[in-house]
Amino acid sequence: MRVGMLLRGTYPDDIRVRKEAAALREAGHEVYLLCLAGEGVEPATVDGVAIERIDWDGYRASIRAVNRASYLFGSFDGIWFRRARRFAAVHGIDVLHVHDLPLVRTGLRVARSLGGIPVVADLHENYPAAMAQYRSERSLFERVRARLLRPLSRIERAEREAVREAEAVVTVVEEALDHYIEDCDGDPDRVHVISNTVDLDRIDALERTPVPEDVPDGFVVSYVGAFGPHRGIETLIRALSETPEVVSLLLVGAGSEASDRRLRRLAASEGVADRVTFTGWVEFEDVPRYIAASDLATVPHRETDHTATTVPHKLFQYMALETPVLVTDVGPLGRIVRETEAGVVVPPEDSAAVAAEIAGLLGGERTGYGENGRRAVETRYSWARDGERLRQVYDGFA
Missing domain, CATH: 3.40.50.2000 (Glycogen Phosphorylase B;)
Structure with a gap:
């Protein structure tokens, strides 16, 4: 046809x-x-x-x-x-x-x-x-x-x-x-x-190394994509202030000038501006290097009628690259991560819960998440x- x-x-x-x-x-x-x-x-x-x-x-x-x-x-x-x-x-x-x-x-x-x-x-x-x-x-x-x-x-x-x-x-x-x-x-x-x-053949063909120069040291929590209030990035920044200083937040992507300013002001007010890295927009071919360099990758959506009925590519990209994930319990996000055991699920807009899960992962409680995610995108997803x-x-x- x-x-x-x-x-x-x-x-x-x-x-x-x-x-x-x-x-x-x-x-x-x-x-x-x-x-x-x-x-x-x-x-x-x-x-x-x-x-x-x-x-x-x-x-x-x-x-x-x-x-x-x-x-x-x-x-x-x-x-x-x-x-x-x-x-x-x-x-x-x-x-x-x-x-x-x-x-x-x-x-x-x-x-x-x-x-x-x-x-x-x-x-x-x-x-x-x-x-x-x-x-x-x-x-x-x-x-x-x-x-x-x-x-x-x-x-x-x-x-x-x-x-x-x-x-x-x-x-x-x-x-x-x-x-x-x-x-x-x-x-x-x-x-x-x-x-x-994700198309595994395509993503597996992309380079995962070397680690980009703007990736911080320590335990790296990342978010990939566009910025906007419904994305829930504010929750990650607030959670960062409740975690050990070894934890840093890597924001891979961009948004409007207003959203960028809002996030930077929030990081400063929370006292964590020096622990948040803004990469700016990154070409698709380079994104896997940032994800692979992360200890935890996130989809922290707020709960809306929109986020409850969609799932972003990034979740499956994280899983394909064997990076443990943290998602909010919104629509398909929580369902998929629980079902595949690819990471942890927290209530939306709950910075204390995010900080607690990060503390648990710092303590070594992330065994198998990355492997489970990869297995899921090779089979059901x-x-x-x-x-x-x-x-x-x-x-x-x-």
């Missing part, structure tokens, strides 16, 4: 999209991708995936403004509709695979205009809950503006439509599957879990299994 993917982002930056495209190509499908243009000269083909790109800056400001209004009030993107319809017609697309909720309604209309080709709605996250979470972190003016221009009820309506009308819905964890079935009236036979597990599940979804269209 000829699979046409729609991605409202750049490629090949999205790890999940890249893995899925590779899995489908391995099954003999042809994969075409329509995505946004990035900067500079970009290849027309990546790993056998033929790519077309939309240059947003190539459209007049007036056209972009009308398109923006159409999307805000109707969840329909006219520019994407015209480009996706031509893309699908030119390449003779048999199945339209739409990544994430913002483009699903547009993708469904494209499919109908071409005679009703099947649509796979690949919902990377609980999008309405994510929007509610991100908006809560904005200024009062921005929250009011968002509520007026694009209320959450409108986004939830688009989500229900996507789940009901797509021929298949793909999500990342069982908790999200339950949400789409129970809250969106999804057909259980059409909702499938394809998780954010492996991309080999998730890739096969994706191929089975497509077998249903044959």
Whole structure:
């Protein structure tokens, strides 16, 4: 079959999209991708995936403004509709695979205009809950503006439509599957879990040494990823003040200038600024060296409707690199870590519990966590299994 993917982002930056495209190509499908243009000269083909790109800056400001209004009030993107319809017609697309909720309604209309080709709605996250979470972190003016221009009820309506009308819905964890079935009236036979597990061949091919120069000495507790209040990094900083001085915190990643300042101020107020290292943004290929150099890797999410229905790639990256993990008891995080015995689980936003677990690990109570995690990503939580599940979804269209 000829699979046409729609991605409202750049490629090949999205790890999940890249893995899925590779899995489908391995099954003999042809994969075409329509995505946004990035900067500079970009290849027309990546790993056998033929790519077309939309240059947003190539459209007049007036056209972009009308398109923006159409999307805000109707969840329909006219520019994407015209480009996706031509893309699908030119390449003779048999199945339209739409990544994430913002483009699903547009993708469904494209499919109908071409005679009703099947649509796979690949919902990377609980999008309405994510929007509610991100908006809560904005200024009062921005929250009011968002509520007026694009209320959450409108986004939830688009989500229900996507789940009901797509021929298949793909999500990342069982908790999200339950949400789409129970809250969106999804057909259980059409909702499938394809998780954010890691491609072991790719991650094992990356270097784990030498240790980066900015990794501190002593017992290193790390966090990898973007910064933001819902990530729970504040809990790690507060916990650090309750641990021995041999413990340091390594923050691998970046956020907005405001979030960076907030975390640095908190570290100073807690008296641990000299024990917190900010690396700044790190290329994906270099991340394993930081994880491998850590004694404990963390996912300290706060509990929200969003974090309760998703799981980040980083958890499985930690496990693949045999690093013990500490996660908060939020949705799938606690479930997976308890089930695999890959580390420890603490209540969300409980710095005392985090400090106590670190003290226990300092005392040598981490035997087997790393090995258990690695074993889990080689068996139950492996991309080999998730890739096969994706191929089975497509077998249903044959």
